[in-house]
Amino acid sequence: MPEWDGQGLPPVAQARVQRYAASGPWTSLLSVPGAVGAEAAGFRPSGEVMGCVVQRVGWSATLAVTALQQITMRAEFLREGYRATLERLRREAQAIGADGVIGIALSVTPLDETMHEFVALGTAVRAESKQRPGFVFTTELSGPDVSKLVQAGWVPATVVTGFGARAVVDYNMQYQTTVWSGNTEVDAHTELVTAVRSAARTEFGRAVRESGADGAIVSRMTLDSWQLGEVGVAGVASVFGTAVARFHTGAAAPSAALTILPLDRP
Amino acid sequence: MSTEPAAPHIPEDAMRRLAEMRPGQATSLFTSDLSVNEFLLVREAGFRPLGLVLGSSIYHVGFQMGRWSKNQELDRLSQAMYHARELAMSRMEAEADLLGADGIVAVRLEIEFKEFGNDLAEFVAVGTAVKADEPGEWRNNTGKPFTSDLSGQDFWTLVQAGYAPLGMVMGSCVYHIAHQRFRQALGNIGQNVEIPQYTEALYDARELAMSRMQAEAEQLHAEGIVGVQLLSLPHRWGGHTTEFFAIGTAVKPLRADHHITKPQLVLPLTD
Numbered sequence: 001m002p003e004w005d006g007q008g009l010p011p012v013a014q015a016r017v018q019r020y021a022a023s024g025p026w027t028s029l030l031s032v033p034g035a036v037g038a039e040a041a042g043f044r045p046s047g048e049v050m051g052c053v054v055q056r057v058g059w060s061a062t063l064a065v066t067a068l069q070q071i072t073m074r075a076e077f078l079r080e081g082y083r084a085t086l087e088r089l090r091r092e093a094q095a096i097g098a099d100g101v102i103g104i105a106l107s108v109t110p111l112d113e114t115m116h117e118f119v120a121l122g123t124a125v126r127a128e129s130k131q132r133p134g135f136v137f138t139t140e141l142s143g144p145d146v147s148k149l150v151q152a153g154w155v156p157a158t159v160v161t162g163f164g165a166r167a168v169v170d171y172n173m174q175y176q177t178t179v180w181s182g183n184t185e186v187d188a189h190t191e192l193v194t195a196v197r198s199a200a201r202t203e204f205g206r207a208v209r210e211s212g213a214d215g216a217i218v219s220r221m222t223l224d225s226w227q228l229g230e231v232g233v234a235g236v237a238s239v240f241g242t243a244v245a246r247f248h249t250g251a252a253a254p255s256a257a258l259t260i261l262p263l264d265r266p
Numbered sequence: 267m268s269t270e271p272a273a274p275h276i277p278e279d280a281m282r283r284l285a286e287m288r289p290g291q292a293t294s295l296f297t298s299d300l301s302v303n304e305f306l307l308v309r310e311a312g313f314r315p316l317g318l319v320l321g322s323s324i325y326h327v328g329f330q331m332g333r334w335s336k337n338q339e340l341d342r343l344s345q346a347m348y349h350a351r352e353l354a355m356s357r358m359e360a361e362a363d364l365l366g367a368d369g370i371v372a373v374r375l376e377i378e379f380k381e382f383g384n385d386l387a388e389f390v391a392v393g394t395a396v397k398a399d400e401p402g403e404w405r406n407n408t409g410k411p412f413t414s415d416l417s418g419q420d421f422w423t424l425v426q427a428g429y430a431p432l433g434m435v436m437g438s439c440v441y442h443i444a445h446q447r448f449r450q451a452l453g454n455i456g457q458n459v460e461i462p463q464y465t466e467a468l469y470d471a472r473e474l475a476m477s478r479m480q481a482e483a484e485q486l487h488a489e490g491i492v493g494v495q496l497l498s499l500p501h502r503w504g505g506h507t508t509e510f511f512a513i514g515t516a517v518k519p520l521r522a523d524h525h526i527t528k529p530q531l532v533l534p535l536t537d
Contacts, residue, residue, distance in 0.1 A: 006423065014448050041276065041277065042276050042277030042280075043277065048470040059315045066338065073276055077411070083394050099281065127277040127280070127281050128277050129277040129278040129280075129281045130278065131278055131281040131285060132281060132285065133281045133284035133285050134284060134285040134287075135284065135287075137284055141302060145301075145303075146304040148302055148303065148306060149302055150276060150277070150280055151276065152306050152309075155280035155281075155283055155284060157284060157287060169526055176326055177386060180329070181326055181328070182326075182328040182329075182342070183325070183326070183327060183328040183342060183345060183346040183349060184325070184326050184328075185324065185325050185326070185328050185350070185353060186324045186325065186386060189324030189380075189386065189388075190322065190323050190324045193322050193324060193388065193390075194322060197320060197322070201297075201318070203318075204297065205295065205297060208295060209295055211287065212287035212288045214295065214296070215295055215296035215297065215298065215315070216295075216296070216297045216298070217297075217300065217301075217302065218297055218298065218299045218318055219297055221299075221392070225380075241297070243286060245283050245284065246283070247279045247280050247282070247283035248279075258530065259526070259527060259530065260529055260530045260531070260532045261529040261530070261531050261532070262532055262533075262534050262536075263533045264533070264534050265533065
């Protein structure tokens with residue numbers, strides 16, 4: 001196997017693409033409802049695709065780094081990890097001639113104290129159309145969700161992420177958090193969670209705008225915060241979602257919801 | 267197996283839209299915290315999502331001990347739970363107000379006790395600010411956007427049936443349940459008996475939470491409250507202290523008749 005320079009796809013993934021081109025059967029990670037849903041919207045699975053990167057958090061004990069620098073690096077680490085992972089997933093999908101990837105599952109697994117593995121798994125699909133999209137669309141949404149969106153006149157465009165990191169130091173904190181301080185809002189903590197979430201949401205919004213889509217459906221938001229000694233607090237927030245673009249013209253979406261009552265619950 | 271083939275123009279139009287996408291096009295951009303089902307139903311109910319709105323407060327909950335053998339409300343803790351939720355909700359409403367929203371749907375109000383620090387809890391309210399396609403009297407009598415913790419599905423059904431949400435209403439009561447006296451505990455050994463002070467405590471606490479919720483609904487001049495959840499949240503106050511928390515959406519009628527089309531019955535073939 002040739003040595004890999006870190007550019008493009010790893011040799012093993014490249015070999016898989018060639019194997020795919022040579023053989024007939026396709027693979028898919030979609031559930032049965034997912035596959036049927038995708039088909040109803042005009043998409044056929046062309047193969048399951050993966051993007052993966054193992055990264056090390058880039059600071060060491062010998063370097064004098066402040067708490068703020070550390071968490072800024074942590075956010076940058078997440079940002080770059082997800083970006084590289086999704087980029088590799090997209091490349092693999094492009095290589096097998098797909099138009100998009102649906103049902104993407106994103107995960108981060110710590111391998112040891114400093115190394116983390118980022119994985120994105122999804123199913124590449126090809127649209128039954130003459131028009132090609134110009135780029136590989138990606139979404140965390142499942143097959144049935146993609147189907148409902150597309151039939152209502154919205155198309156998923158790209159997975160979007162936003163990250164924020166801050167540290168706040170406030171000498172009042174130690175007085176606000178003792179047993180004797182009674183009911184009180186803790187200013188430093190509140191300021192921190194507001195600021196990190198706001199930074200993550202701003203970055204998310206900017207990414208949606210830059211993608212050229214019309215809006216975004218947020219799939220999850222996370223927040224990690226921890227105390228820095230007696231007087232400080234640090235946190236990292238993230239927002240994940242899918243940017244969606246509207247293609248139906250006219251004020252109302254073309255489909256109408258049918259009111260049904262499922263008979264399967266007591 | 268046969269599926270309805272997609273109308274041929276659907277993937278065609280969708281792919282064309284993607285091909286035409288350019289970075290930074292001027293659009294009215296929205297973000298939403300709704301699921302796909304909710305997003306589509308809220309659109310269908312005649313509302314446009316404007317953006318995800320959020321308010322949070324990290325609160326230090328004070329300290330209060332209940333008397334060992336007495337049923338009593340721990341009013342300081344009740345107040346803390348009330349005040350912190352109010353802070354989170356009002357910050358979320360302020361964000362929605364900035365966006366010019368008519369209301370906030372699918373609100374989640376969550377409490378997370380932090381691992382670090384003593385008695386620190388984060389109260390966070392998240393929802394999606396929406397604006398009606400057709401202008402109307404959507405804001406409530408306090409001039410604020412309406413709030414509702416109903417899912418998109420429930421919200422759609424509510425609007426279809428001719429009701430409008432006014433606001434989320436809640437009542438909270440932190441209660442200390444008395445321990446049994448020693449002689450009583452001794453006398454009860456080996457017998458099936460009701461522990462009256464326990465029963466009474468649970469009745470009292472629940473009643474306090476419910477009546478506070480009702481009082482909030484009366485202030486909004488609501489016709490009723492839907493989707494009420496009555497929860498007993500132990501948090502981390504130990505065995506004999508619990509929070510009774512009642513939350514629901516106060517509604518007002520939009521019109522006199524409340525008929526919706528009779529739903530079609532389906533028998534799903536999945537479990």
